[in-house]
Amino acid sequence: MSTGAPPLSGPPKPQAKALNCPKCGAAIVLRSFGQAETVVCASCHCILDAKDPNLAILQQFEIETSDIRPLIPLGTRGKLRGTDYEVIGFERRSTQVDGITYCWHEYVLYNPYKGVGYLSEYNGHWNDISICKVLPTVDHNMFGGSSLTANYLGESYKHFQTADANTDFVLGEFPWQVRVGEKAAVTDYVHPPRVLSSEQLDQEVTWSIGEYMYGREIWETFKLPGRPPEAMGVYENQPSAVRTNVTGMWVAFAGFVVFLLALMSGFAMRAKKEPVFHETYRYNRADSKAEASFVTDVFELTGRTSTVEVKTYAPVSNHWIYLNYALINQDTGQAWDFGREVRYYYGYDSDGSWTEGKQNDDVVIPSVPPGHYYLRIEPEADPSLSGIPYTVDVTHDVPVYGIYGIAFLALLVPVIIISFRAYTFERSRWSESDHPPMQLSSSSGDDE
Amino acid sequence: MFRKFYLLYGFLVLGTVAFGQYRGWSLDTINQLKNIPKSVRDNPGSYRSVYGGYHHYTGGK
Numbered sequence: 001m002s003t004g005a006p007p008l009s010g011p012p013k014p015q016a017k018a019l020n021c022p023k024c025g026a027a028i029v030l031r032s033f034g035q036a037e038t039v040v041c042a043s044c045h046c047i048l049d050a051k052d053p054n055l056a057i058l059q060q061f062e063i064e065t066s067d068i069r070p071l072i073p074l075g076t077r078g079k080l081r082g083t084d085y086e087v088i089g090f091e092r093r094s095t096q097v098d099g100i101t102y103c104w105h106e107y108v109l110y111n112p113y114k115g116v117g118y119l120s121e122y123n124g125h126w127n128d129i130s131i132c133k134v135l136p137t138v139d140h141n142m143f144g145g146s147s148l149t150a151n152y153l154g155e156s157y158k159h160f161q162t163a164d165a166n167t168d169f170v171l172g173e174f175p176w177q178v179r180v181g182e183k184a185a186v187t188d189y190v191h192p193p194r195v196l197s198s199e200q201l202d203q204e205v206t207w208s209i210g211e212y213m214y215g216r217e218i219w220e221t222f223k224l225p226g227r228p229p230e231a232m233g234v235y236e237n238q239p240s241a242v243r244t245n246v247t248g249m250w251v252a253f254a255g256f257v258v259f260l261l262a263l264m265s266g267f268a269m270r271a272k273k274e275p276v277f278h279e280t281y282r283y284n285r286a287d288s289k290a291e292a293s294f295v296t297d298v299f300e301l302t303g304r305t306s307t308v309e310v311k312t313y314a315p316v317s318n319h320w321i322y323l324n325y326a327l328i329n330q331d332t333g334q335a336w337d338f339g340r341e342v343r344y345y346y347g348y349d350s351d352g353s354w355t356e357g358k359q360n361d362d363v364v365i366p367s368v369p370p371g372h373y374y375l376r377i378e379p380e381a382d383p384s385l386s387g388i389p390y391t392v393d394v395t396h397d398v399p400v401y402g403i404y405g406i407a408f409l410a411l412l413v414p415v416i417i418i419s420f421r422a423y424t425f426e427r428s429r430w431s432e433s434d435h436p437p438m439q440l441s442s443s444s445g446d447d448e
Numbered sequence: 449m450f451r452k453f454y455l456l457y458g459f460l461v462l463g464t465v466a467f468g469q470y471r472g473w474s475l476d477t478i479n480q481l482k483n484i485p486k487s488v489r490d491n492p493g494s495y496r497s498v499y500g501g502y503h504h505y506t507g508g509k
Binding site: 244248252253255256260263267291293294295305307326330333334335336337338363365366368374376378397399400402403406407411414415418 | 457
């Protein structure tokens with residue numbers, strides 16, 4: 001019985017191959033075996049031919065600064081979306097738009113069984129990139145020199161930007177003939193969270209598809225120490241902060257408004273609006289020295305607990321009358337106490353004629369149970385008023401429309417907030433594109 | 449996710465409106481008192497309104 005012998009079945013475990021730079025003699029590790037076309041010496045910055053057993057020097061480049069360092073060190077391994085990868089290459093690329101240089105970084109990943117994958121990073125925004133398996137189709141409606149849309153695997157991508165990408169710095173291994181100073185025309189089409197990119201170098205066009213990733217996902221994947229750099233701004237294919245369908249929200253809102261209108265009409269039709277009391281009184285200042293308060297006849301409210309509306313009309317003219325009301329349940333002693341003022345003023349000044357107030361007033365008392373009621377009324381009036389008639393009307397079970405207004409606003413506000421957030425997010429996204437918001441007609445950001 | 453939350457919220461708003469209408473809710477603020485003595489009916493002056501002594505408006509523009 002054998003013990004301790006490793007099993008011989010299964011694929012051989014990949015091993016890195018160690019070489020030396022023909023220029024400076026520094027150690028060079030080849031991790032991708034036959035996959036690499038070029039390998040870069042980290043010591044003397046020579047680009048070497050990885051296919052050549054002698055590692056022929058293809059290019060040597062100068063670096064402007066020593067600050068260029070990959071956030072994920074070469075040789076780091078991690079499981080990215082189910083596949084084990086090792087970081088084997090790193091490059092910094094840049095583009096110039098309106099005299100401003102924008103830099104981003106690309107990482108070459110390698111798995112001996114799955115091949116090569118890529119990661120890109122710009123200002124803390126990451127993308128998991130792979131080469132397209134089928135050729136995308138491009139809509140040939142031309143707009144600003146670029147096609148508006150591209151289609152890939154049944155999804156439509158909007159043109160975002162076309163720019164020349166320059167390779168500034170390289171490190172590690174690359175499965176193509178990489179050169180510093182190489183310029184490629186890069187066109188990006190977006191369908192958040194994905195970006196479809198075409199990269200044209202001479203006559204060769206390469207299409208790739210990328211999916212947005214957050215820095216923390218990358219850090220977790222490669223088990224990197226510390227925290228990822230904070231993402232700055234909104235990236236071209238960054239999923240909207242508003243992860244909901246804004247159009248769907250508006251449709252839901254419209255549905256709720258229809259329900260609300262149905263409720264309003266239903267309750268308006270169902271409301272009894274039953275007049276239960278009507279009387280006209282007269283306020284006389286001469287009588288006010290005596291007790292001014294009095295009570296009305298008893299009236300009955302029937303049915304369920306409901307609203308009671310008290311309307312007051314007084315033909316005041318540049319005067320006021322104030323009525324202290326109490327609606328008192330004769331049976332239970334429960335009372336609703338309220339004061340109502342009727343005032344009406346008018347005049348003429350340098351701005352023209354004006355009016356203020358009105359000659360009638362109404363108030364709705366909430367949730368009044370059925371029973372026998374009377375009103376206690378205590379009138380007061382403008383001291384300059386010798387006397388004035390006033391009419392009191394009481395109606396049982398009236399609809400309150402203000403509640404519908406509040407409900408309408410309560411339903412509208414979240415949709416407005418969400419729409420505004422989606423709009424500002426999309427505005428930030430597209431402000432960095434070849435189609436800034438001024439030219440934008442339909443980018444309201446319906447991210448599912 | 450938010451849409452589901454909004455749908456739930458919307459139905460809650462509609463339900464509250466329907467319940468409020470059924471129960472006779474109002475937007476007016478009315479002071480409610482209990483156990484008013486029956487004698488008020490015979491002697492209205494024995495009741496003092498909480499709105500008495502209101503500082504009245506005394507002129508237009």
